[in-house]
Amino acid sequence: MPTLPKLPRPPQIGLLKGLGVTLKTMMSPSTTQQYPHVKPDLPPRTRGVIALMEENCTVCMLCGRECPDWCIYIDSHKEVVPPKEEGARARTRNVLDRFAIDFALCMYCGICVEVCPFDALFWSPEFEYSTYSIRELTHEKEQLRVWMDTVPPPPELDVGADLPKEIEDGLKAARQAAEKAAAAAAPSEAPAAAGKAGGDAPAAQAAEEDIHVEAQVDQEVFDQLVAEGKSERVARAKAKAAYVRKEKARIRAERAGGEG
Structure with missing residues (x-):
């Protein structure tokens, strides 16, 4: 039995479907944020921009060597540090002159933040630093230091976690200072008792040697x-x-x- 030819669909059906989608979208609430009038609600650990804590930088150049885009520029000079004690040798240290990041080249991988051994680089959620010129995307250490004010504090430690080494060293120094203060404020009977014990010690040692x-x-x-x-x-x-x-x-x- 011969098949009947398929009749073409009227063009009005496609038009009606398109109008239906348009009407449905018009009735649904909008999800577009009216930036910059409405600021986006970003997570606190957003990778917005890299901030620099200049006093922690030792000019080890590790961040510049590990950067895959070579967008970190560092200049420094050496200066002589006088010895703290008489007879000791003078030391030399690197002094940071320039630390700049070209954010036109940066791909925000975070390798520099991860490899920094002295906690000098941090992620800041700041993202409003666009410019009209690509040359202005190279930010010097002064601006990187300003962004440190927007770096969120570190998260709380887990229950039972070890304290950071810096905190442990500080607590140890505080305990030692408290022990020295307590020893200095001890009554005068302590030296007398120590002297008596010291006098008995040779006798006990002599008896042991016998x-x-x-x-x-x-x-x-x-x-x-x-x-x-x-x-x-x-x-x-x-x-x-x-x-x-x-x-x-x-x-x-x-x-x-x-x-x-």
């Missing part, structure tokens, strides 16, 4: 060490030392009992 024990092999200790896999030479030496300790302890106990 105890002479002939070294012999403690067979029980020797057999135990050999069973643990020690060589006979090592086991014999440790067994003799154990025998001497036991005999000295026994003699001291007998003397203490006789004095009591």
Whole structure:
């Protein structure tokens, strides 16, 4: 049976479908933000721009060497630092003269922030630094330092996590200072007690030196060490030392009992 030819669809159907989509979109709420009148709500760790804490930079050049775009420019000079103590040698250190980032080349990979060993580079959520000239996208250290004010504080540590090394060092220094202050404020009886104890120490040491024990092999200790896999030479030496300790302890106990 011959098939009937398919009749073409009237063009009005496609037009009606398009108008239906238009009407549906017109009735739905708009999701477009009217920037710059309405600021976007960005996450606090947004990679907006790289900020510099100049006082932490040691001009190690690690960020510049690791940058895949070579968009970091660093200049420095050396200066001599006088010694802190008499007789010590003077040191030389690098002083940062220029630190600039060309954000026209930067691809915001964050490698420089990750590899910096002295925490001198940070991510700032600031993103409003567009210009009309590509030359103005190279920002110097002064502007990078201004962006440090917009860097969010680090997140809280997890429960049970180790404190950062800087905080541990600070707490240790504080404890040492408190101990020194407590020792300086201790009553004067402490030196007297220390002197008395110091006077008794030579007598106790002399009594200890009077105890002479002939070294012999403690067979029980020797057999135990050999069973643990020690060589006979090592086991014999440790067994003799154990025998001497036991005999000295026994003699001291007998003397203490006789004095009591």
